[in-house]
Amino acid sequence: MTAGTRLLRMIWVGWVFRVKEMTRSGLFVFTAVIEPLIFATLTYYLFSAGSKPETVFYSALGAGMMGIWSTTLFASGGAVQWQRWQGTLELLVAAPSRFLLVIFPLTLGSATIGLYSLVATLAWERLLFGLPFDPVHPLLFALSVPTMILGLGALGLLIATSFVLYRNANALSNMLEFPVWLATGVIVPLSLLPGWTEGIGWTLAPTWGFRAVRRSVFGGEVWPGIGMSLGLAVVYIVLAAVCSTVFERRARERATLSLT
């Protein structure tokens, strides 16, 4: 078996394992299934009660994408934390494969499950509130969604590798849910936020992934969003490789891997 085949096999096995594991966790099923519906309902009533009801579907799509981020973030923080709780983190770090390559399929699997949030939210909005779903560029929509997921997965990977050192990684990752929703403009246009937040948003792949998905649905240039999302995903993976090496070494030195 060549090195490339081994790598692909590892990513595939890790991805399948993660998807199976996630669908058996009550807490994760809540995050992926119920929380998006709560936010879809909330944003629907918020925007339909406002003076710009034409933004209702804009917000509905945003609520679906918010769900993908929640799922990815929650599972990325948990990717390391759950291994720690189960006593398998040391084994994974000691395994011959690089720790980064072990964690990547886990975060990618989580982001993939997050796709359910988008589908569930759109179905919920359609069935309960009668909102139509008719993308302007269906093919680009089909392309921009996996691109967005790859970007989210890569950001999740960066978060997960940074959390190797911390025993309470899940609390830190939970904290990032609302700030990233704000900074990426997923539900609130960036033009409404203070100017300095725009720079933060540009460095986040979800900003561009969400923008690509939104423009594929409502019309507009989709490719810049796809390109930036992919480019930032590569940057995140490189940064994650550095973090993984540094933090893994420090965790070994400080003997914190097994501390719960």
Added chain:
Amino acid sequence: MSLTSLRVFFIGGLLSYRALFGWLSPWVMIPTFVIAPIFQILLFTYIGRAAHLRSDEFYVVGNALQYASIPCVFAMTNTVAGERYQSTLGAVLVTPAKRIPLFVGRSLPVILNGFLVAAFAFAAGGAILRIHVPASSIPALALVLFVTATATTGLGLSTAAIALLARDTATLSNIVFGTLLVVTGANVALEDLPGWMSTPAQGLPLTHGIEAARRLADGASFGRVGGLVAAEALVGLLWAVLGYATIRLLEWQSRIHATLERA
């Protein structure tokens, strides 16, 4: 109440709260109780601005009070669920201690926690978004925050009761938190919600407390919101009674079906 019951109520309750080790670490407390509520307030305030809906004050008050449900529901549930997880629930329930001080005593530190979190979120959110609240309203607002935290802890006692039966209490607490976020008027005014949401909300904690706090922030006197505060207290009391009754019932059931140690 005997001296022993008082000790169980105060010291037992405090010990139980201190045993929430995972929560009391600064690594968890600061992100959960300090940073997250501020961003929840900011998120909904900006959504409100984007939707051209309500004033910033509406979201600051609603979300500051609603965020009290994190300690009040999660911590209250964990004080019972944690006992089972650590396999100490059997030892607690086999003691001759009276059940009211045993379980209700655990709520006192949780109420204070909820009150402080809501007060901090209100102050910080208000300062960041430059909300003006009349100084004369602050004592009454503090009282409303305390009553609301108490009422929400009553709901937490009910979810704690379910912790005797269900294993995945984190999911349950998250569902309760999400429901309170949607239906209590924290972000969407009750008149904008359909009847099947706004009517049951009258029986949930936070609904009347949030409304009272909004009126006080607008300069109303305490006398004008006394009815709302009383309604909030009554709702909390009913939830607490329901929670206590359910705990007793499930304690009895768990002895019969040997489900006490099912972690």
